[in-house]
Amino acid sequence: MSALKPKTLKIRRTSIVPASVSEHGILFADEEGYISHLYSSGYAARITSPLNLTDDNIVTLSDVQSLIVPRKTLVNLGNQEAQFAFLPRAQARKWWSIFAAGSSFVPAGITGVTTSGTLSEDNDDQTTSVKLETAAAANSIAQLYSTNLDVAAFAYTQLSVLLKTGNDISNIRILCGIFDSTSNFNDNIGSNKGVYFRYSTTANDPGWVGIGHRNSSSGREITDALETIEADTTYLLNMWVWDDEAVFSVNNGSELSVSQLPSPPVKLGFWVVVVNTGSAAKATSVSRVHCETG
Amino acid sequence: MPARLNPKILTLEENPTSPSTPANDDVLFFAGSDGRVHSRSSSSLSDRSAGNITIKDEDLNVLISNALTVKTSPMLSPLYKLLNSSKHQEIWLPIIPGVSARKWWYINGVSGGFAPVGIAAPSTTGTLGSDTGIGATYTYCTTAASSGSNAGITSTFNVVRRGYNPLFAAKLSASDINVRVWVGLFSAAPGNVDNLGTIKGIGFRYSPAAGDTGFVGVVSDGTSQAVTPPLSAGGVSTFNPNDFLEFRVSGDTVYFYKWGSEIHSLNTNLPTLTQDLGLCVRVITTEAVAKSIVIANVWCDFD
Numbered sequence: 190m191s192a193l194k195p196k197t198l199k200i201r202r203t204s205i206v207p208a209s210v211s212e213h214g215i216l217f218a219d220e221e222g223y224i225s226h227l228y229s230s231g232y233a234a235r236i237t238s239p240l241n242l243t244d245d246n247i248v249t250l251s252d253v254q255s256l257i258v259p260r261k262t263l264v265n266l267g268n269q270e271a272q273f274a275f276l277p278r279a280q281a282r283k284w285w286s287i288f289a290a291g292s293s294f295v296p297a298g299i300t301g302v303t304t305s306g307t308l309s310e311d312n313d314d315q316t317t318s319v320k321l322e323t324a325a326a327a328n329s330i331a332q333l334y335s336t337n338l339d340v341a342a343f344a345y346t347q348l349s350v351l352l353k354t355g356n357d358i359s360n361i362r363i364l365c366g367i368f369d370s371t372s373n374f375n376d377n378i379g380s381n382k383g384v385y386f387r388y389s390t391t392a393n394d395p396g397w398v399g400i401g402h403r404n405s406s407s408g409r410e411i412t413d414a415l416e417t418i419e420a421d422t423t424y425l426l427n428m429w430v431w432d433d434e435a436v437f438s439v440n441n442g443s444e445l446s447v448s449q450l451p452s453p454p455v456k457l458g459f460w461v462v463v464v465n466t467g468s469a470a471k472a473t474s475v476s477r478v479h480c481e482t483g
Numbered sequence: 484m485p486a487r488l489n490p491k492i493l494t495l496e497e498n499p500t501s502p503s504t505p506a507n508d509d510v511l512f513f514a515g516s517d518g519r520v521h522s523r524s525s526s527s528l529s530d531r532s533a534g535n536i537t538i539k540d541e542d543l544n545v546l547i548s549n550a551l552t553v554k555t556s557p558m559l560s561p562l563y564k565l566l567n568s569s570k571h572q573e574i575w576l577p578i579i580p581g582v583s584a585r586k587w588w589y590i591n592g593v594s595g596g597f598a599p600v601g602i603a604a605p606s607t608t609g610t611l612g613s614d615t616g617i618g619a620t621y622t623y624c625t626t627a628a629s630s631g632s633n634a635g636i637t638s639t640f641n642v643v644r645r646g647y648n649p650l651f652a653a654k655l656s657a658s659d660i661n662v663r664v665w666v667g668l669f670s671a672a673p674g675n676v677d678n679l680g681t682i683k684g685i686g687f688r689y690s691p692a693a694g695d696t697g698f699v700g701v702v703s704d705g706t707s708q709a710v711t712p713p714l715s716a717g718g719v720s721t722f723n724p725n726d727f728l729e730f731r732v733s734g735d736t737v738y739f740y741k742w743g744s745e746i747h748s749l750n751t752n753l754p755t756l757t758q759d760l761g762l763c764v765r766v767i768t769t770e771a772v773a774k775s776i777v778i779a780n781v782w783c784d785f786d
Contacts, residue, residue: 280652281727283619283780285591285598297600298591337594339613339620346619454615482619 285340287333287459287478289319294333294475299340306331306463311353311474315423318353318474323465331463333475334371338458341367341482343384343451346430350386350461351476353423360467362389365426366400367457367480374462377409378402382451384435386426387411388418391466397424399437401447410449415439423476585650587784588642590762592622597636597778605762609634614777621779626766628773631675635765635776640670645685645732646756647785652729653764654781657689658774663767664689666698666728668760668783670705675767679703683754684763685737687714687728692769698728700739704752711739711747 285298292310294302304321306329311320321331341348350365364374366385373381376392383402388394396414403409416424416439429436436446459478465471588601595613597605609624609632624634643649649668657664665673667686673679677693683705687698697713714728729740736750754760762783766776 280650280729280782280784281654283591283621283654284589285593296598298589298593298598300594300596300598339595339615340593342615342619456613456615456620 282481284481289317289476299335301336303336304333316476318476320472320474321463322472323470325470329465334460335458339456341457341480343430343455344453347481348428349479350426353474354420355472356420358420360390361471362464363473365461368460369457371460374464384430397439401435401449403449403451408449410447412445585784590781592778605636605638607636621777623775623777625773625775626768628771630771633765633767637672638762640761641759642761643785645754648732649783649785650731652782654727654779656726657766657776661770662774666764669763672763678708681705683758700747702749702753707752709749709752714741
């Protein structure tokens with residue numbers, strides 16, 4: 190399955206410096222199956238030594254294999270390095286989505302979703318959303334989750350959630366990610382397992398943080414703040430889970446990772462829960478959820 | 484239907500300077516400052532030659548900027564492949580249509596069942612169950628323990644036609660001993676046979692009884708059948724849904740892939756352009772032992 194892992198490669202230039210910035214870089218598979226890098230100027234060759242990528246993202250291509258590069262992700266960053274990312278084609282992926290529509294959620298590729306709390310349409314000038322609102326009571330919750338908690342696995346899972354905070358983010362806890370159970374919505378999910386985003390005022394989170402929770406209070410790892418959080422603000426939460434690492438980002442910003450992950454195979458489901466840790470009702474609106482696995 | 488929406492393979496001619504040591508040469512694409520596609524052959528990483536390439540298929544407007552961005556029609560997903568197909572003689576450049584520009588349907592094997600998107604729920608045979616691998620959860624279908632029984636999924640047999648240039652993909656695995664496995668688009672569900680007979684279709688077969696050492700591509704016009712060499716030797720995979728099978732119809736040719744490579748093609752005995760086809764993914768046991776097929780997901784997009 191690893192051939193379908195989304196990945197980003199950085200191809201660093203060799204010591205041969207192009208004569209001018211107008212030169213063009215190319216990538217190709219050499220005879221030994223390694224990606225090589227070539228600069229040309231006026232079609233005169235400047236050929237470097239083969240690049241043997243030494244990190245986990247090594248990609249070897251035989252002379253009959255294919256390199257698939259989607260979108261405009263092949264970028265010449267200037268004199269220092271070239272960078273490109275490639276993602277599996279939609280046709281090759283196992284995926285599911287949840288869309289906000291009106292005052293309810295529509296699943297695609299999974300059999301159903303379950304909600305609690307008060308749901309209402311919360312469309313704005315950016316997108317459609319459904320507001321999940323708790324009762325005005327401490328420890329009340331509002332939530333959206335996949336009815337079956339077996340729609341994802343830990344490894345090779347990519348999750349993207351577009352949500353908007355409510356107008357009051359005091360005394361609140363928001364958990365959003367993939368979990369093996371929806372039974373524990375505390376700051377520490379105890380014996381449950383999950384890889385998720387959290388913002389919790391009771392945990393004094395400085396903003397959105399990413400968490401890998403293996404199976405116990407001690408078996409977990411929390412990132413630094415990925416992004417500060419404000420009321421009435423839309424956030425794009427992205428999470429990639431590899432073999433032994435989960436990478437989090439918010440609004441396509443800096444990536445932070447954790448390695449305290451449950452050992453696969455473990456069945457998981459999507460869950461976003463808003464916990465009222467004060468008294469006034471709390472809300473979070475969800476626009477869309479997209480998950481790719483396998 | 485605009486031809487630009489069809490999956491297609493462009494054949495780019497090599498530059499006229501013949502490499503002196505062909506066995507060692509690679510052919511490269513690169514972006515010229517004029518925005519045109521250029522090629523260069525290299526041997527042992529030394530420059531060999533340079534020259535422009537003529538793109539023969541004018542239906543596809545490929546522009547490559549200096550920043551190495553491949554731009555295709557806005558209606559196409561800018562996905563492309565660079566493939567040295569036959570030792571520097573030619574390079575194929577398949578352009579895969581963007582999902583947003585095509586009709587499509589998708590079936591996800593999940594939660595012990597199958598969740599359809601863009602298509603009615605498939606009919607199932609056999610006993611269904613849920614399994615979890617390292618990378619995903621998925622659904623398996625198991626036959627009865629009687630020779631000839633089958634397990635898998637089918638749609639109605641009118642959800643796509645060859646004339647719509649379908650791109651079909653399935654990720655799966657199956658028992659590999661004493662089985663027949665059929666995967667693809669057919670006019671009716673294939674039975675416990677190696678030859679489709681009167682059934683028209685395009686798909687994959689794995690049948691050790693027919694001598695298959697891996698999945699083979701199969702097409703049938705209802706009278707005669709054509710078969711590719713095996714896409715991968717060594718049988719089918721029984722570990723996780725680890726076979727990613729794909730075929731693309733482009734006019735009068737069908738290209739078969741496994742994991743995006745290992746291309747074989749067929750251009751005879753295809754179903755007619757207007758033949759209604761439907762999905763079948765199934766395993767058939769050829770002994771009195773239950774066999775399973777694991778189905779992670781099935782995809783089809785078309786004009």
